[in-house]
Amino acid sequence: MTKSRRRRISTVVRYAVLSVWAVIAFFPIYWMIATSFKIDTQWFAWPPVYIPNPPTLANYRNVWLGAEEYTSTQYAISSQTPLVSLKNSVIISFTATFLAVFFGAIIAYGASRYRLLSEARMFQLLMLRMIPPIVVVAPLSLYYSAIGLLDTLFGLILIYFITSLPYAVWMTKSFIDEVPREVEQAAEILGASRWRTVFEVVLPLIRSGLVATFLFILILTWSEYLLALILSKTNVTTLPIELSKYQGTTEGRVYGRQAALAVGITVPLMIIGLVIRKHLARGFSFGMVRR
Amino acid sequence: MARIELHNLRKTYGSVVAVKDINLTIEDGEFVVLVGPSGCGKTTTLRMIAGFEDPTAGEIRIDGRVVNDLEPRDRGLGMVFQSHALFPHKTVAQNIEFGLRMKKVPAPERQARVRAVAEMVRITHLLDKMPGQCSGGESQRVALARTLVTNPSTFLLDEPLSSLDAKLRRELRAECDRLHEELKRTFIYVTHDQEEAMTLADRIVVMRQGEIEQIGSPLDIYSRPASYFVADFFGSPSMNLVAGEVVHEDGGVRFRSKKLSVDLTARYAHVPPGKATLGIRPEHVGVGFDGTGANVLPARLIEPLGKDTLIYFDDGTERAFVAVTEGLGKAALKVGTPVSLAFDPRHIYLFGSDGRRIDPK
Known part of the structure; x- marks a missing residue:
């Protein structure tokens, strides 16, 4: 077998394997999107309906606008407020993520430059995050009710900030470690204070890393369910909580509505991912190549 | 004006002694080259003068004032690094301007001074470029300009030419010499290249294993080496x-x-x-x-x-x-x-x- 032929075969095999993998990975997303456009009789139809026929926007109108549009079955879901939840989710996740990345980067700078945290301490920091939330959520809800944080935006922001801080420190530290000391020292001898150096030189240099960290933590807080479920009641619901409401005992499984909501939850993250994809590629590959 | 004195300056890292109680006085306007093989303590000495390393013992005086506890930015020095250490996210002009901005120089004056210095080291055509678009020699000129513009009393240069090829090195060596002539400032230059030391220095300080082996003019060092080590190190x-x-x-x-x-x-x-x-x-x-x-x-x-x-x-x-x-x-x-x-x-x-x-x- 000639070399070029071998190379061609290996390319074909590679693409075949990747294609299969892509189908497996993308199918649930496709199914979610397809279901959101299906009329209710097709949600659980057998054999499955792969392409909505006829496609309908009824699910979206019902979920997001509260329109009472029904086809053959009646689903009386009118108490939902997904737009309010969307607003809550945006406020909570973006604030908590911003705080976590900001303070994470500052702590990481200290850990990297002043050797404040040993390897063991850094690992312990990450281990904090490995504690299953279910273990702490009961005592936490007691604390929260005692200090009046239960069912508040601030309460959820605080807990998300604290729980994602270890990730932020870990991820940003690996980026800061890569920034040459001499660049910082150059700024210092030119008259910059330490804070000025951090904000004018170090953080802009790890911009891509910060963006990657931001998205990573945003995904975690955006989709967090358990803490939100326990620590909020009726005033402050987030989108994942909203999603679970469509699976109640009275309404049954309203897949079409749920899918329409799920699309709404997923799309913002996808848009953000697309907008910052240049930074992501750089951020996620940062530090992979040792000099 | 900058007269730099080192008194019994010592630096240890754990049990390793990097610099052993050295004494040295560098006169105002002098071009002193610290030279020696890698690990001889020359860079550590320079970094202690700059304020990036704290001496384990001893004193550093600038114009008679002890500066051991001063931050690097308060010592009135300028430093050019081996790796150039340009800010990669800022344009060349912004790089040069940085020091002036930190000193709160008004914008119109900043621009004028950046331009003047860029002309001095012949990089006006680079001002709008990013450091990543500059060649090694150009980057070093930018680094030099960034230091020059702040008008420091003393220039510290840490192997500034070691990453360049031989021809560029000669060219920039001449540039350093010219700048020293023009500015009449104190230059402390670290290198492991004896040829650089010979051509640039008013006085050469030969270091070995953390100690000063010999101090003298280039001719002195060449024709009257104090030891086997110096004799071996100089001359090609x-x-x-x-x-x-x-x-x-x-x-x-x-x-x-x-x-x-x-x-x-x-x-x-x-x-x-x-x-x-x-x-x-x-x-x-x-x-x-x-x-x-x-x-x-x-x-x-x-x-x-x-x-x-x-x-x-x-x-x-x-x-x-x-x-x-x-x-x-x-x-x-x-x-x-x-x-x-x-x-x-x-x-x-x-x-x-x-x-x-x-x-x-």
């Missing part, structure tokens, strides 16, 4: 250093090695017999082709360099013995040809077993 090709012994015989003093025997003048009569090293620079070795004399060795390798020709001999020690002769074609000499070597007594050095130079009386 470096000095011939032949291990052997001093013997007293027939009423005279003689140096003898495995294959060489050199008469020392009566001025070396005070040297006791015993192990010693004889040093002579390749250009001071006389070469004859009549095959007579006390020291005749076969040529082992001939390197014509154009104007000069290097002839290598095997003198029975680990190092090759080298002679330089002018205007000799390769054809005139073949490998294996016996060559008579003559040692000009005025240019002979003798080093004792402790490595220090033994002076004739």
